Amino acid sequence: MTTVRTAKRQTAMNEDRLACLNALERKVLWLASWMIHNANHIRPSRDGLKVGGHQASCASLTTLMTALYFDVLRPEDRVAVKPHASPVFHAIQYLFGRQTRDKLEAFRAFGGAQSYPSRTKDTDDVDISTGSVGLGVAMTSFVSLVQDYVRLKGWLGEGVAPGRMVALVGDGELDEGNIFEALFEGWKQDVRNVWWIIDYNRQSLDAVVTDRLFGRIDEIFRNMGWRVVTLKYGTRLQAAFERPGGKALRQWIDDCPNSLYSALVFQGGAAWRKHLSADLGGVRGIEALLDEHDDDALHALMTNLAGQDMASVLEAFHAVDDDLPTCFIAYTIKGFGLPFAGHKDNHAGLMNVDQMAEFKRQNGIADGAEWDRLAALDRPADELEAFIAQVPFAARERRSGTAPRIALPADFPAPSAATMSTQEGFGRILAELGRGESELAERIVTTSPDVTVSTNLGGWVNRRGIFSRTPRDDVFREQKVVSAQRWAMSPQGQHIELGIAENNLFLLLGALGLSHSLFGARLLPIGTLYDPFIQRGLDALNYACYQDARFIVVATPSGITLAPEGGAHQSIGTPLIGMVQDGLAAFEPAFVDELSVILAWAFDYLQRDGSGESDTAWLRDREGGSVYLRLSTRPVDQPDRAPSEAFRRSVIDGGYWLVPPGPGAELAIAYSGAVATEAIEAHRQILEDVPDAGLLAVTSADRLNAGWHAAERARQAGTRDARAEVEALLAPLSPNAALVTVLDGHPAGLGWLGAVRGHRVHPLGVEHFGQSGDLPDLYRHYRLDVDAILDAAAAACLGR
Ligand SMILES: Cc1ncc(C[n+]2csc(CCOP(=O)(O)OP(=O)(O)O)c2C)c(N)n1
Ligand SMILES: [Mg+2]
Numbered sequence: 001m002t003t004v005r006t007a008k009r010q011t012a013m014n015e016d017r018l019a020c021l022n023a024l025e026r027k028v029l030w031l032a033s034w035m036i037h038n039a040n041h042i043r044p045s046r047d048g049l050k051v052g053g054h055q056a057s058c059a060s061l062t063t064l065m066t067a068l069y070f071d072v073l074r075p076e077d078r079v080a081v082k083p084h085a086s087p088v089f090h091a092i093q094y095l096f097g098r099q100t101r102d103k104l105e106a107f108r109a110f111g112g113a114q115s116y117p118s119r120t121k122d123t124d125d126v127d128i129s130t131g132s133v134g135l136g137v138a139m140t141s142f143v144s145l146v147q148d149y150v151r152l153k154g155w156l157g158e159g160v161a162p163g164r165m166v167a168l169v170g171d172g173e174l175d176e177g178n179i180f181e182a183l184f185e186g187w188k189q190d191v192r193n194v195w196w197i198i199d200y201n202r203q204s205l206d207a208v209v210t211d212r213l214f215g216r217i218d219e220i221f222r223n224m225g226w227r228v229v230t231l232k233y234g235t236r237l238q239a240a241f242e243r244p245g246g247k248a249l250r251q252w253i254d255d256c257p258n259s260l261y262s263a264l265v266f267q268g269g270a271a272w273r274k275h276l277s278a279d280l281g282g283v284r285g286i287e288a289l290l291d292e293h294d295d296d297a298l299h300a301l302m303t304n305l306a307g308q309d310m311a312s313v314l315e316a317f318h319a320v321d322d323d324l325p326t327c328f329i330a331y332t333i334k335g336f337g338l339p340f341a342g343h344k345d346n347h348a349g350l351m352n353v354d355q356m357a358e359f360k361r362q363n364g365i366a367d368g369a370e371w372d373r374l375a376a377l378d379r380p381a382d383e384l385e386a387f388i389a390q391v392p393f394a395a396r397e398r399r400s401g402t403a404p405r406i407a408l409p410a411d412f413p414a415p416s417a418a419t420m421s422t423q424e425g426f427g428r429i430l431a432e433l434g435r436g437e438s439e440l441a442e443r444i445v446t447t448s449p450d451v452t453v454s455t456n457l458g459g460w461v462n463r464r465g466i467f468s469r470t471p472r473d474d475v476f477r478e479q480k481v482v483s484a485q486r487w488a489m490s491p492q493g494q495h496i497e498l499g500i501a502e503n504n505l506f507l508l509l510g511a512l513g514l515s516h517s518l519f520g521a522r523l524l525p526i527g528t529l530y531d532p533f534i535q536r537g538l539d540a541l542n543y544a545c546y547q548d549a550r551f552i553v554v555a556t557p558s559g560i561t562l563a564p565e566g567g568a569h570q571s572i573g574t575p576l577i578g579m580v581q582d583g584l585a586a587f588e589p590a591f592v593d594e595l596s597v598i599l600a601w602a603f604d605y606l607q608r609d610g611s612g613e614s615d616t617a618w619l620r621d622r623e624g625g626s627v628y629l630r631l632s633t634r635p636v637d638q639p640d641r642a643p644s645e646a647f648r649r650s651v652i653d654g655g656y657w658l659v660p661p662g663p664g665a666e667l668a669i670a671y672s673g674a675v676a677t678e679a680i681e682a683h684r685q686i687l688e689d690v691p692d693a694g695l696l697a698v699t700s701a702d703r704l705n706a707g708w709h710a711a712e713r714a715r716q717a718g719t720r721d722a723r724a725e726v727e728a729l730l731a732p733l734s735p736n737a738a739l740v741t742v743l744d745g746h747p748a749g750l751g752w753l754g755a756v757r758g759h760r761v762h763p764l765g766v767e768h769f770g771q772s773g774d775l776p777d778l779y780r781h782y783r784l785d786v787d788a789i790l791d792a793a794a795a796a797c798l799g800r
Pocket of ligand 1: 204
């Protein structure tokens with residue numbers, strides 16, 4: 001008796017819950033649609049540009065997102081929202097009271113809610129930014145790996161349960177190869193607690209997706225050890241399948257090509273009736289079914305897909321209670337509930353003013369009540385308010401956090417030798433750090449896409465081990481095969497070894513570099529790769545920086561200086577990438593003492609958050625950021641000097657005079673990186689003719705350049721005495737002086753120095769694809785050798 005009563009009460013409660021969720025779903029769709037409409041049709045336009053927004057893509061995900069945020073998700077879960085469903089996300093945050101009406105009204109306007117969810121630009125607690133399709137999806141897999149990394153080291157915090165990393169994925173997004181790279185790597189790393197929910201509306205931007213695709217996708221996920229849950233038919237359709245004729249009806253829908261189904265969705269009840277009568281008219285039970293449904297009801301029945309059926313969605317999500325990676329293939333209709341549902345051109349389609357008026361009428365929204373949070377729903381506002389107040393996901397006040405800074409040792413390793421490459425210096429610094437038991441050494445985590453040993457991380461890895469969720473033996477070692485590498489794998493390991501996919505490297509660096517914010521556990525990530533392959537992962541690097549992730553990327557070898565490796569491995573444009581990439585401070589040191597200063601500084605720079613002092617007035621030193629080091633395998637004679645505080649400062653600011661010019665000197669040579677050897681020799685020879693010529697070491701063209709722009713902006717804004725480092729550096733030269741710049745990279749990397757004070761520039765660098773060779777041949781061919789510098793200096797003197 002009691003159990004029956006409890007069961008009844010349970011059902012009533014579930015029905016209430018379902019009713020509340022259905023009401024909220026309706027409101028979310030309204031708000032998302034209205035937000036876009038307001039931006040395009042109501043807010044005055046000042047520039048004649050279309051504002052845009054994706055009403056159809058939003059409608060596609062509304063049920064799934066309502067179910068997740070208002071019922072399924074827990075506070076520790078993290079979500080990457082399909083970029084063009086941003087309005088749905090903002091509407092949900094608005095219902096939670098975590099987004100303001102002002103920001104919704106300013107959707108896609110300056111200072112308003114962002115077009116695509118942004119950790120850095122939105123104020124409503126975005127977990128993972130999205131925008132460039134595919135990257136957010138893959139990011140969830142790497143974030144989950146990082147969660148395990150910090151959890152298994154005991155840094156997740158007392159009693160904090162691991163969260164599920166959830167990606168809301170457009171089916172068109174699955175064409176992005178980076179998703180499959182991540183899937184493969186995730187399998188290797190035994191990633192857990194990932195949910196990818198595919199919004200299977202069978203439409204992308206231009207097209208209806210091919211029918212044959214989904215069998216494949218299903219298989220790929222299963223092959224990678226994922227559970228696949230398909231949500232195809234909603235509760236009403238499933239009930240219809242149980243009736244006489246139901247089996248035939250199901251078969252008919254199963255066989256219906258995607259394009260025909262989409263077209264019928266757009267055309268509505270009468271069109272469904274025509275096709276069903278023609279194809280199934282003779283089947284027992286079908287006529288009765290058609291008779292019982294008027295056109296509207298038939299349309300509602302035939303479009304009742306599980307991804308937009310709240311009860312089906314809840315059932316599917318709640319059925320998963322383990323940590324196995326799970327892919328939900330949720331059948332949906334793009335534009336569901338809107339006038340252009342199913343139309344193949346609906347991706348950027350917007351309801352026109354009349355259609356919106358009708359949609360508003362259907363939703364019972366009164367004039368002036370468009371932004372009301374809970375008006376005009378079929379549940380009372382206070383009941384919904386109480387419902388929202390108990391939502392698990394919203395229990396935590398702020399979801400992104402921070403972590404205490406990691407203290408840095410006063411004595412940072414500074415390896416010395418008569419001759420050394422910056423790459424070797426890097427390896428020795430890390431190996432030295434790895435030897436000790438400092439807090440810094442504990443929090444460093446390294447990673448590399450299969451170039452760990454060849455970028456000199458071997459010493460560090462031997463000391464700190466490789467990370468793996470479960471301990472794995474080093475078989476070679478057990479079998480007593482002699483090797484310099486000790487590659488034991490365990491949860492204590494501090495190196496994450498990736499397969500050769502540079503895109504994955506940057507996604508992982510992005511995830512590791514957000515650990516303080518996502519998990520309250522600070523990590524100091526270092527990733528290594530060959531410099532040219534930065535370009536392979538460039539979008540993911542940009543994406544990591546856009547999210548304000550903090551990491552060091554060490555790129556080596558670089559330029560044509562890797563000589564015998566040949567043209568395919570030689571980087572030309574990376575110094576310019578270092579300059580233009582926001583959030584990334586780029587350095588190209590020539591000597592290992594400079595590198596040591598830069599690395600020590602970088603560990604601090606990574607941890608800055610806008611509080612505290614700035615190193616220099618003109619750079620973003622208070623905010624901090626990530627760091628890119630462009631290194632080389634070329635052995636370079638090391639200067640014999642003891643770094644002073646002033647030296648350290650100038651290395652970080654971006655440059656110093658290796659040989660200061662005389663007052664009013666007419667010539668200077670400026671160089672970056674491994675061509676120091678040629679610059680020094682050419683300068684020595686030039687002194688015979690131009691005794692006061694200067695030799696400028698540029699350790700960071702990026703920071704010199706940024707400082708110059710910032711000081712210029714400050715002067716324009718009225719700070720008349722603003723002066724940049726580079727302006728001070730070049731001040732001793734005569735106004736008529738000439739500069740010869742030398743860089744193993746595109747000459748534009750240093751050529752801009754002439755614009756600082758109006759000096760003439762003769763820039764040397766590499767503009768054409770490289771080829772194999774030794775340094776004398778290559779430097780001669782590409783004009784980076786001593787003769788080339790002397791020729792440029794002679795031309796400079798003649799041109800005076
Ligand atoms: C890397 C990248 N290329 C192109 C785009 C432009 N774009 C945005 S959405 C989209 C189509 C996405 O289709 P799908 O994932 O199926 O989304 P839905 O059908 O849910 O709108 C494209 C090509 C983008 N945002 N990112
Ligand atoms: Mg789609």
